[in-house]
Amino acid sequence: MKDLGFDETTPFLMIGDDIESDIAGAEACGGKGILVFTGKTNKEHLSSESLARLTHYAENLHDVIQILNRYYQ
Numbered sequence: 001m002k003d004l005g006f007d008e009t010t011p012f013l014m015i016g017d018d019i020e021s022d023i024a025g026a027e028a029c030g031g032k033g034i035l036v037f038t039g040k041t042n043k044e045h046l047s048s049e050s051l052a053r054l055t056h057y058a059e060n061l062h063d064v065i066q067i068l069n070r071y072y073q
Contacts (some may be wrong), residue, residue: 008030011030013026015033015064016034017037017039017040019035022035030052034064037058037059038061
């Protein structure tokens with residue numbers, strides 16, 4: 001966060017298609033994530049426990065916009 005010019009306590013949201021490097025990486029730095037099922041990660045490959053621990057997930061980028069509008073206005 002410091003490299004991007006933000007205080008390390010600044011809230012942030014990561015949008016990505018990899019549950020480990022994108023979403024878990026963001027959470028490890030204090031952020032939240034939206035996992036997008038657009039290719040690399042497929043919902044069928046995740047356990048119910050993995051899905052339950054996600055803050056948000058989306059089928060496509062249209063769903064991401066809906067999540068952002070609903071929760072982050």
